Amino acid sequence: MTHWDVLIQQVINGVSLGAMYSLLALGFTMVYGIIELINFAHFNVFMVGSFIAMWTLEALGFPGQSHVLHGLPLAGILILVFIVTMLGSGLLGVAIERFALRPLRGVSGTAPMITTIGVSYILYNLVLLGAGADSKNYSNPMPNTAWVFGGVTLRLREVLLWTISLVLMVALNYFVRRTKMGKAMRAMAQDQEAARMVGVDVDRVVGITFFLGSALAGAAGLIFGLYYNYTSYVIGYTSGLRAFTAAVLGGIGNIPGAMLGGVVIGLIESLGGQYIAVRWTDVIIFSLLVLVLVLRPSGLLGRAAPTKS
Amino acid sequence: MPILDEPQTPSRRPPPLLEFKDVNTYYGELHVLKDVDYRVGEGEIVCLLGGNACGKSTTMKTILGIVTPKSGAITYAGARINDLPTAQRVKRGIAPVPEARRLFPRMTVLENLEMGAFTRDDVVEIEADKERVFSLFPRIKERLKQQAGTLSGGEQQMVAIGRALMARPKLLCMDEPSMGLSPAFVEQVFDIIRVINRQGTSIFMVEQNANMALSIANYGYVLQTGQVVLHGSAASLRDNEMVQQAYLGEMKSRPAAVGAGGD
Numbered sequence: 001m002t003h004w005d006v007l008i009q010q011v012i013n014g015v016s017l018g019a020m021y022s023l024l025a026l027g028f029t030m031v032y033g034i035i036e037l038i039n040f041a042h043f044n045v046f047m048v049g050s051f052i053a054m055w056t057l058e059a060l061g062f063p064g065q066s067h068v069l070h071g072l073p074l075a076g077i078l079i080l081v082f083i084v085t086m087l088g089s090g091l092l093g094v095a096i097e098r099f100a101l102r103p104l105r106g107v108s109g110t111a112p113m114i115t116t117i118g119v120s121y122i123l124y125n126l127v128l129l130g131a132g133a134d135s136k137n138y139s140n141p142m143p144n145t146a147w148v149f150g151g152v153t154l155r156l157r158e159v160l161l162w163t164i165s166l167v168l169m170v171a172l173n174y175f176v177r178r179t180k181m182g183k184a185m186r187a188m189a190q191d192q193e194a195a196r197m198v199g200v201d202v203d204r205v206v207g208i209t210f211f212l213g214s215a216l217a218g219a220a221g222l223i224f225g226l227y228y229n230y231t232s233y234v235i236g237y238t239s240g241l242r243a244f245t246a247a248v249l250g251g252i253g254n255i256p257g258a259m260l261g262g263v264v265i266g267l268i269e270s271l272g273g274q275y276i277a278v279r280w281t282d283v284i285i286f287s288l289l290v291l292v293l294v295l296r297p298s299g300l301l302g303r304a305a306p307t308k309s
Numbered sequence: 310m311p312i313l314d315e316p317q318t319p320s321r322r323p324p325p326l327l328e329f330k331d332v333n334t335y336y337g338e339l340h341v342l343k344d345v346d347y348r349v350g351e352g353e354i355v356c357l358l359g360g361n362a363c364g365k366s367t368t369m370k371t372i373l374g375i376v377t378p379k380s381g382a383i384t385y386a387g388a389r390i391n392d393l394p395t396a397q398r399v400k401r402g403i404a405p406v407p408e409a410r411r412l413f414p415r416m417t418v419l420e421n422l423e424m425g426a427f428t429r430d431d432v433v434e435i436e437a438d439k440e441r442v443f444s445l446f447p448r449i450k451e452r453l454k455q456q457a458g459t460l461s462g463g464e465q466q467m468v469a470i471g472r473a474l475m476a477r478p479k480l481l482c483m484d485e486p487s488m489g490l491s492p493a494f495v496e497q498v499f500d501i502i503r504v505i506n507r508q509g510t511s512i513f514m515v516e517q518n519a520n521m522a523l524s525i526a527n528y529g530y531v532l533q534t535g536q537v538v539l540h541g542s543a544a545s546l547r548d549n550e551m552v553q554q555a556y557l558g559e560m561k562s563r564p565a566a567v568g569a570g571g572d
Contacts, residue, residue, distance in 0.1 A: 180427070187413045187424050194411035197373055198472065199399030199428035 005151030010270045016158050016227060018266025019165035023220035024243035025250070025258035026172065027093075027213025033189040033253035034209050041096050041116040042217055043240025044123035049089035049218030050138075050231040051127060056084045057139035065229060069141045077141055082164065085222045086215035093214020094207055102203065120236070127233040135232040138225040161223050168219055169259055172212065176255060181208055189253065238282075242269070245289045251302025260300060322528065323350035325384070326480055326511050327372065327403075332381030334364075334371055341367045342378070343535040347513075348528075349480065354502070354512040356522040356543070358556050359532035365515040366408060368532070369484045372513065373405055374398050386479070400428040402479035406486060408515075410469040414458025418449060418468055421457050425475030435475070442471040445501060463494040470501065474510075481505065483514040487521060499525055519556035523547045531556075 024046055031039045060077065061067065069077060100119050104112045145156035176182040184205050188195040196202055224239065225231045246265040250257025265285060272284045292299060327349040334342040342364050349355045359365050370376040371383065374395040383391050390398060404425070412421050422442060426435045443450040446467040452460060457468055466486065473481055486502065487495040495518065503525050506512050516522035523529060523543045531539035531552060539551065546552045 180423075183416070183420055183424060184427065186416060190413045190415055191411055193375065194407060194413065195424075196375060196395050197399075197405045197407055197411070198424050198476070199396040200424075201394070201396050 002151060006274065007271075008152045010274045011267065012152070012154060012158060014267035014270035015263060016161060016266070017269055018263035019162055020220045020223045020227065020262075021239070021243045021246045021265050022259045022262025023165055023168060023216045023223070024239060025246040025262045026169075026255065027217045028244055028247040029250070029252055029255060029258040030185075030209050030213045032247070033255075034185060034192075035206060037101070037112050037116070038244075039116045039213075040113070040240075041100075041119040041123065042093075042213065043236035043244075044120045044127075045089050045093055045096070045214045046217040046221045046224075046240060046243075047231075047233060047236035048092060048123055048127060049085055049214075049221030050225045050235065051131060051136075051221075052088040052218060053081055053085040053222035054136060054139050054225055054231055056081050057141065062139045062141045064137050065140045067141060068143045070143060070145075074141060074143075078160070078164070082219055082222060085218045089218025089221070090211040090215035093210040093217070096214075097207055097210040102206075124233060124236065131233065133233065135230045138229045138231055140226055140229055142226060157226060161227060164219070165223070168216060172216070173255070175212070181205070185209060242285055245285055248289060249292050249299055251299025254299065254301050257299055257301035264300075322348070323352055325349065326351045326353075326386060327513065328382075328384040329371075330382040330384070332371065332378045332383060334367055334376055334378045336367075336376075341535050342371065344381070345532075345535070345537055347530055347537070349511055349513045350528070352506070352509065352511055353527045354506050354514065354525055356514045356516055356519075356526040356529045357532055358516065358519050358522065358529060358546075358552070360555075363532045364535040365532060366484060367535075369405065369407070369482055369515060372398075372403060372482050396428060399476055402477070404473040404476035404478035404481055406466075406469050406473045406481065406483040408484035408488065410462075410465045412457040412460075412465055412468055412472070415456055417454055418457055418460070419453040421468055421472050422449075422475050425472035426477075428476065434477070438475055438477055442474050445474075445504065446471055462489045463491065463497075466490060466494070466498060467501075470498075470505075474505065478510055481510050481512045483512065483516075485515055485517060487516060487518045495521060519552065523557075 024042070027042050027045070028039065031037055031042070060081070062077075096116075096119050100115050101112055104115060142157045142160065147154045176185060184195065184200045185208070187198070188200060188202065188205050192202065195205075220239075220243075221231070224235060242265050243262065246261035247258045248261070249264060250259070250261030268284055268288065269281050272281050276284065296302075325348050327347070329345050329347040332342055332345045333340065345364075345368070347355070347357070347368070357365055357368060367376060371378055374390070374393055378391060382389055385398070385403065386401065390401075413424060416424070422439060426438065429435055448464060449467055449471055452464065457465065460468065470486070483502070486498050490498060499521050502512060502514070514522060514526070523546055526543040529540065529543050529546045530537050531546070539546070539549065541549070547557070
């Protein structure tokens with residue numbers, strides 16, 4: 001393997017990780033965008049999502065990695081599992097908003113944020129209680145098909161995961177840009193009271209935002225399992241913090257920013273692991289977070305200041 | 310309570326579209342609106358005059374349901390709407406042109422207009438109303454793809470009025486429509502308000518520019534520290550000494566000759 005092969009290989013790995021972080025970062029950024037809340041429960045909605053997906057795959061008859069599919073059946077099963085996972089984690093997000101956060105609407109200060117930390121611990125411990133502390137061998141129907149170009153290996157599962165992430169992000173972008181509800185979300189992010197005054201039902205928009213953000217977190221949880229072939233009740237913390245950093249890096253509240261930030265964090269993780277050392281990954285990522293907060297708090301794509309007439 | 314009674318008796322005013330009866334509003338402990346009565350007749354332009362922090366914006370928020378009154382009755386089109394959510398009020402035809410316009414700055418002009426029609430589903434009629442807005446404000450049509458936050462203050466006011474019209478309102482609530490606009494533009498905005506009114510929309514307007522407001526209004530209320538201290542036809546208010554001193558910036562020697570029940 002030449003130096004270039006190594007670099008390209010690590011970029012491929014980084015983009016795969018980045019796609020997952022982007023999906024996870026979107027939920028942070030969307031919720032922050034409309035109600036200025038940092039939702040720490042999001043970490044573990046992602047973790048629960050990876051379990052929902054694994055249980056769904058097991059129920060469909062794919063224990064472990066022995067039962068492999070190809071072609072249309074594979075596509076069908078993947079689409080089905082993504083839909084079930086996203087519905088499940090989306091509804092979990094809606095329930096969290098409805099029962100833990102809505103009663104605190106209008107309460108100022110850190111109470112809602114601390115509540116999300118509490119919810120996060122509840123989810124964490126429920127899964128620990130229900131599924132046990134050991135790492136789970138993930139159910140994965142994807143074959144190990146790979147293409148080798150010189151020293152670079154491109155695996156089918158990476159291409160599939162990129163495609164799925166891309167489709168989800170394009171769909172989200174379409175929803176936010178073009179649909180009535182998406183426009184209401186953007187309007188609320190820009191001026192909540194004005195949005196109410198044109199007749200936007202704030203509770204409904206907040207609920208939909210939690211649904212979408214949590215559904216994407218569930219998709220990211222499934223991607224985590226399919227990529228690493230394992231899941232565990234602890235995965236929320238590391239990936240969640242990295243995705244949160246991605247959201248801040250891109251500019252919290254900014255949807256394209258979260259996508260970009262995710263890919264940047266993924267690349268830092270893979271390239272840092274290759275050229276520096278894996279044990280330094282978190283140091284590099286969180287040093288970057290500190291630097292961004294000091295030098296450019298609005299993030300890479302964030303606005304320097306709110307637009308004013 | 311009102312010091313001044315109107316020379317026109319209430320029965321000569323059109324039937325009410327919006328009515329406040331003994332409305333009291335609080336922000337926490339702070340008593341903002343105190344036993345306030347207003348009435349906006351169908352087809353009327355009614356203006357609300359008053360200084361800073363007298364309860365004008367609270368009045369607007371109470372009409373829209375952003376603030377709910379502690380006591381009293383708010384009736385709109387014959388129904389009590391005290392507890393009706395804002396979205397439902399907009400659906401029934403109450404649309405705001407809020408203070409400082411409050412456009413969605415990073416949405417395009419077209420998207421801002423579409424947000425005005427948020428509670429409606431009648432696609433064909435929405436298109437027709439868009440055309441109506443363009444005919445009132447030809448300049449809006451040239452700016453449809455532009456972000457609303459990049460428009461001049463006057464253009465933003467046009468879009469804000471256009472956005473409210475997209476709800477096809479029966480009652481347009483305007484909070485300081487002249488604020489921050491050049492004199493020439495103020496003139497233009499008031500002309501437009503008159504046109505909108507003639508097309509059948511009742512208008513309730515909070516305005517610092519008393520001169521302008523009274524020149525197009527049918528009726529007016531004067532609010533001081535949360536109480537209506539004076540109300541009457543626009544003509545009678547223009548001739549009232551207190552109004553002249555406080556809001557019109559004029560001193561006239563002749564005594565106020567309006568009203569019977571006043572002093």
